[in-house]
Each structure stands twice: as C-alpha cells, then as structure tokens.
Amino acid sequence: LGLLLLGALPGLWTVLLRREAAALPEPRSPAGQSPGRWGWGRSPAARGESGGGGQKTFRTLLAVPAAATDREERDGEERLAVTESQPPAGTASPVERGIFWSRELEEQVPPGFAAEEAAAWLSAARAARVASLERGGCGRSSNRLARLSDGSRACVRYGINPEQIQGEALSYHLAGVLGMQERLPPMALALVDARGRQWEPVREELRGSHWAEGAVVSLTRWVDNLTAVVAPAPWGAEAGAGRRLQPLSAGELVGLPPSQLVELVQWSDLILFDYLTANFDRLVSNLFSLQWDPRVMRRATSNLLRAPDGGLVFMDNEAGLVHGYRLLAMWDPYNEPLLRSVCVFREGTARRVAELHRRRSAAAELRRRYRAREPLWARLGFLSERQAELLQARVDFVHRHIAHCRAQ
Numbered sequence: 001l002g003l004l005l006l007g008a009l010p011g012l013w014t015v016l017l018r019r020e021a022a023a024l025p026e027p028r029s030p031a032g033q034s035p036g037r038w039g040w041g042r043s044p045a046a047r048g049e050s051g052g053g054g055q056k057t058f059r060t061l062l063a064v065p066a067a068a069t070d071r072e073e074r075d076g077e078e079r080l081a082v083t084e085s086q087p088p089a090g091t092a093s094p095v096e097r098g099i100f101w102s103r104e105l106e107e108q109v110p111p112g113f114a115a116e117e118a119a120a121w122l123s124a125a126r127a128a129r130v131a132s133l134e135r136g137g138c139g140r141s142s143n144r145l146a147r148l149s150d151g152s153r154a155c156v157r158y159g160i161n162p163e164q165i166q167g168e169a170l171s172y173h174l175a176g177v178l179g180m181q182e183r184l185p186p187m188a189l190a191l192v193d194a195r196g197r198q199w200e201p202v203r204e205e206l207r208g209s210h211w212a213e214g215a216v217v218s219l220t221r222w223v224d225n226l227t228a229v230v231a232p233a234p235w236g237a238e239a240g241a242g243r244r245l246q247p248l249s250a251g252e253l254v255g256l257p258p259s260q261l262v263e264l265v266q267w268s269d270l271i272l273f274d275y276l277t278a279n280f281d282r283l284v285s286n287l288f289s290l291q292w293d294p295r296v297m298r299r300a301t302s303n304l305l306r307a308p309d310g311g312l313v314f315m316d317n318e319a320g321l322v323h324g325y326r327l328l329a330m331w332d333p334y335n336e337p338l339l340r341s342v343c344v345f346r347e348g349t350a351r352r353v354a355e356l357h358r359r360r361s362a363a364a365e366l367r368r369r370y371r372a373r374e375p376l377w378a379r380l381g382f383l384s385e386r387q388a389e390l391l392q393a394r395v396d397f398v399h400r401h402i403a404h405c406r407a408q
Contacts, residue, residue, distance in 0.1 A: 093254065094261050099405045100347040101265045108262050110311030112182030113221075121186045124150050125219050126375070129198055133205040137222075139316060144209060145222065149201075153222035156190070157318065158211050164318040165189070166380040168218050171277050171320035173370045174391075177356070178276075179348050180269045183314045185221045189376040192217055216379045218318075225308050228300035231283060232263060234341060235271075235297070259310055266312040268342050269349055270304070275339040276394050278324030279317060280331040287334045321383065325390050339398065343405035350402050356392075357399035363388035 096102045128148040137145045138155035146156045159165040169189055175181040192215045194203045211217070256264075274282055282303045289296040303316040324331065356362045363383060370377050383391065 095344055096347075098408075099344055099402070100350070101268070101344060105258075105261055105265060106346060108258055109265050110262070110307065110309040112307075112311050112313075113184070113186055114182065118181070118186040118221075121152070121221055122188045124148075124152065125154060125186075125188055125221070126190075128152070129200070130156075130202050133202045133209065142209070142211075144205075146202075146219070154219040155222055157218045157220065157316075158209070158215065159217075159318060162216065162380060163322040165216055165218050167277075167320045167322040167324070168220075168316075168318040169374060169377070169380065170322065170366065170370060170383065171279070171317035173373065174277065174321070174366050175273060175314070176369055176373075177362075177365050178269075178273065178352050180273060183266065183269065183312060184317065185223055185313060185315070187218055187220045189374055189379070190217050190219050191215075191376060191379065216376060223305075223307065223313060226305035226313060229304045229306050229312065230299065231286070231297055231301050232260065232267065235267070235283065235338070262310060263312065264344075265346060268345055270312065270314060271338055271342050272345070272349060272353075272398060273314065274320075275335050276391070276398065277317065277320030278328055278331065278335060278390075278394070279320040280324055280327065280335070281316070281319035282314075284331055284334045284338065287338070288331075321391070322387065325387050328390075339401060343408070345402060345405075353395060353399050353402065356395045360392055362392045362395045366391070 092102065092104060094102050094105050125148060128150045130146050131149050132147045133144040133156070134147070135141070135144065138157065140157075140160075142158045142160070144156045144158075146154045148154060157165065157168065159168075168187065172181070172184055172187045175184050190198065192206065192211050192213060193199055194206045194213060199206060271283070273279075274284065280288075283301055285302050286296050286299075303314070305313045305315055307313055356365065367382050370382065382388075
C-alpha cells in the first residue's frame with residue numbers, strides 16, 4: 001500500500017500545481033483604464049515611463065536560453081511548444097553588446113537607394129516634363145503614374161488634404177536625419193501648373209484628374225519588380241489569448257538563414273521610424289484590424305514592399321508626422337507596444353537618436369535638411385511648434401527605451 005501511495009504522489013502534485021495556477025487572477029488594467037489591443041490603453045509615454053513593462057521585448061527573448069519551437073495542435077488551436085536546443089557550434093551571434101545587430105550582419109543589408117543615385121534622380125525629375133499620366137499602380141484613385149520625358153516613371157500623389165503631402169515630404173527627410181533614407185524611394189515636391197513647362201504635355205489629363213491648379217503633389221520614383229511583405233516573427237503571428245506579440249527565441253534567431261536576419265535588421269529600423277513619425281498606415285493598421293480579422297498578420301503589410309535583392313522599401317509615408325500626430329490617442333496604444341517589442345537596433349540608428357536626444361535638436365535638424373533639399377518646402381511649411389515638441393518627445397522616448405534595453 002505504501003508503494004502504491006508513493007507512486008501516486010507525482011500525479012497528485014501535478015493536479016495541485018494546475019489548480020494553483022488556475023486560481024491566479026487575470027492581469028487587469030489600471031483602474032479607470034480599458035485594455036488596448038496590445039497592452040493597456042494608456043501609453044507608457046503618458047505615464048512618464050520609458051517602456052518595457054511586463055511585455056517581453058526582442059532583446060529579452062534573445063537573452064533567454066536557446067530554444068527551438070515545434071508547432072503542436074491542442075483543442076483545435078495551434079500553439080508553440082518550446083523544446084531545448086543549442087545553436088550550432090561556431091555560429092556567429094547576430095547581436096553584439098546585447099542590443100546591436102552585428103557589423104557582419106549589417107554589411108549584408110542591401111544598400112537600397114544610394115544617396116548619389118537618389119540625388120541624380122531628384123535633379124532629373126525636377127527638370128523633366130511629364131509626358132503622360134496613367135491611372136492605377138500608385139494607390140488612391142486620385143494618384144497617377146507619370147512617365148517623365150527622361151524615360152523614368154514616378155508616382156504622383158495628390159493628397160486628400162495638403163498635410164498628407166507635407167507628411168510624406170517631412171517623413172522622407174526625417175529618414176535622412178536618422179540615416180535610413182536609403183530605405184525610402186526618392187521623393188520630390190512639384191507644383192501643379194497646367195500652363196507650365198513641366199505639365200504642359202498632359203494638360204488634358206490634368207483636367208480629368210480634378211486636381212486643383214496650384215496644388216503641391218509629390219513625385220516618388222517608381223521601382224519595378226517589388227513584391228509584398230508579410231511581417232516576420234515576432235510581429236507576424238496572430239494575437240494569442242494574452243494579445244502579446246509573438247516571441248522570437250535566441251535559438252530561432254541564430255538558426256535563421258542570413259536573408260531572414262537581414263530582413264529583421266530592416267524591420268527594427270522600420271518600427272522605430274514609424275513610432276517617431278506616428279505612422280499608423282503600415283504594420284499598425286494591420287494590428288488594428290486583428291479585432292475583426294484574426295488572419296490579417298498573415299497577409300501583406302501595408303505600404304511595405306521588397307526589392308529583388310531583399311531590401312525593404314518603406315512606401316507611402318503620408319500618414320507620418322502631421323496627420324499621425326493629430327491621431328496619437330487612437331494609434332499610440334498600438335505604436336508604443338510595437339516599439340517596445342524591439343530591443344535590438346542598428347548601432348548607427350541608436351547613435352543618431354542619442355544625438356538628437358542630447359542636443360534636443362530633432363525638429364531643428366529636420367527643418368535644416370528639409371529647407372536645404374526641397375525647393376518647394378515653403379509651399380507646405382514646416383511642423384507647428386506643438387508638432388515639433390511631439391517629435392522631440394518621441395525621440396526622447398525612443399532614447400529611454402534603448403537605454404532600458406541596454407540595462408536589462
């Protein structure tokens with residue numbers, strides 16, 4: 001009888017542990033606040049915090065013991081079962097000093113739109129005449145695909161209101177301040193003038209476009225052979241019961257092929273960039289759509305495309321800065337947890353953020369670059385004083401988040 005009781009103890013112990021776990025209360029949002037889709041509705045910035053909290057970040061997941069994931073079916077739902085494994089011997093770590101992508105990995109990132117190439121295209125596009133305007137291929141029905149007299153093509157974007165074109169232009173030049181402009185196709189402003197030299201060949205097409213005479217539009221270089229991009233782990237998995245971003249373990253990262261690691265480097269810049277500009281029209285819009293479309297993260301990410309060499313192209317940034325800053329209360333409950341999911345950065349990006357934080361010069365440097373490189377900047381103006389303050393506050397928040405990642 002004693003032996004029988006002894007054999008039953010492990011099973012009894014397991015039952016007791018499960019009962020104890022089931023008795024634990026569910027996490028609740030702070031009093032008076034409703035939970036957001038990916039975290040509590042009130043953002044850490046509004047609480048004066050630097051981020052982090054209880055949500056696992058990219059770096060935290062990199063720091064845990066190596067693990068490989070196996071998918072298993074339980075009660076009709078797909079879940080992740082973690083099994084211990086070790087990274088291959090002699091494999092170089094993709095992360096240096098805890099929070100930076102390795103130099104070797106960064107060197108493999110496709111160069112994108114080189115500065116000299118972009119400058120040459122912008123100069124040619126501003127001097128060229130618009131030979132034809134075609135519908136389709138450039139987003140909204142009000143936009144057009146232009147064929148220029150030098151043989152190149154450009155998407156001409158006509159904003160529903162001027163702040164969209166202003167946001168497109170300012171986002172492009174903020175990317176230059178941050179050292180990631182090579183990920184955005186070259187963009188210049190143009191003034192619609194049916195009687196002017198640039199637009200004279202398409203005077204009839206302009207009448208059919210319903211564009212206002214004197215409106216400012218953006219010309220963005222057309223790029224061939226781009227393909228859709230689906231968000232990778234940890235951002236691409238469907239929301240679980242806790243509505244947290246899908247984790248990515250260190251073992252998975254080490255075992256990934258170089259092409260996937262190179263893409264993750266670019267995603268870390270993209271998420272930081274979209275937080276600074278408050279751009280809700282990319283991954284954030286997909287996250288928002290999860291509430292009625294649980295499979296949306298398995299589909300293409302809005303306004304993000306991939307070049308044949310694997311380089312990501314950050315398209316259509318008109319929701320950034322001006323328009324995005326008006327809607328912070330709605331979209332930051334998605335944008336901030338997304339930023340907090342990233343704790344591995346390009347060292348150059350982190351350095352530029354630190355400089356903008358230390359000098360408190362984010363708006364000043366953006367203004368200087370915008371005025372120097374865009375001849376029509378005065379037609380749309382710059383950020384308001386309040387918007388400039390918001391930009392600096394978001395730079396400061398990112399800097400504190402990077403420091404938090406470093407301290408973990």
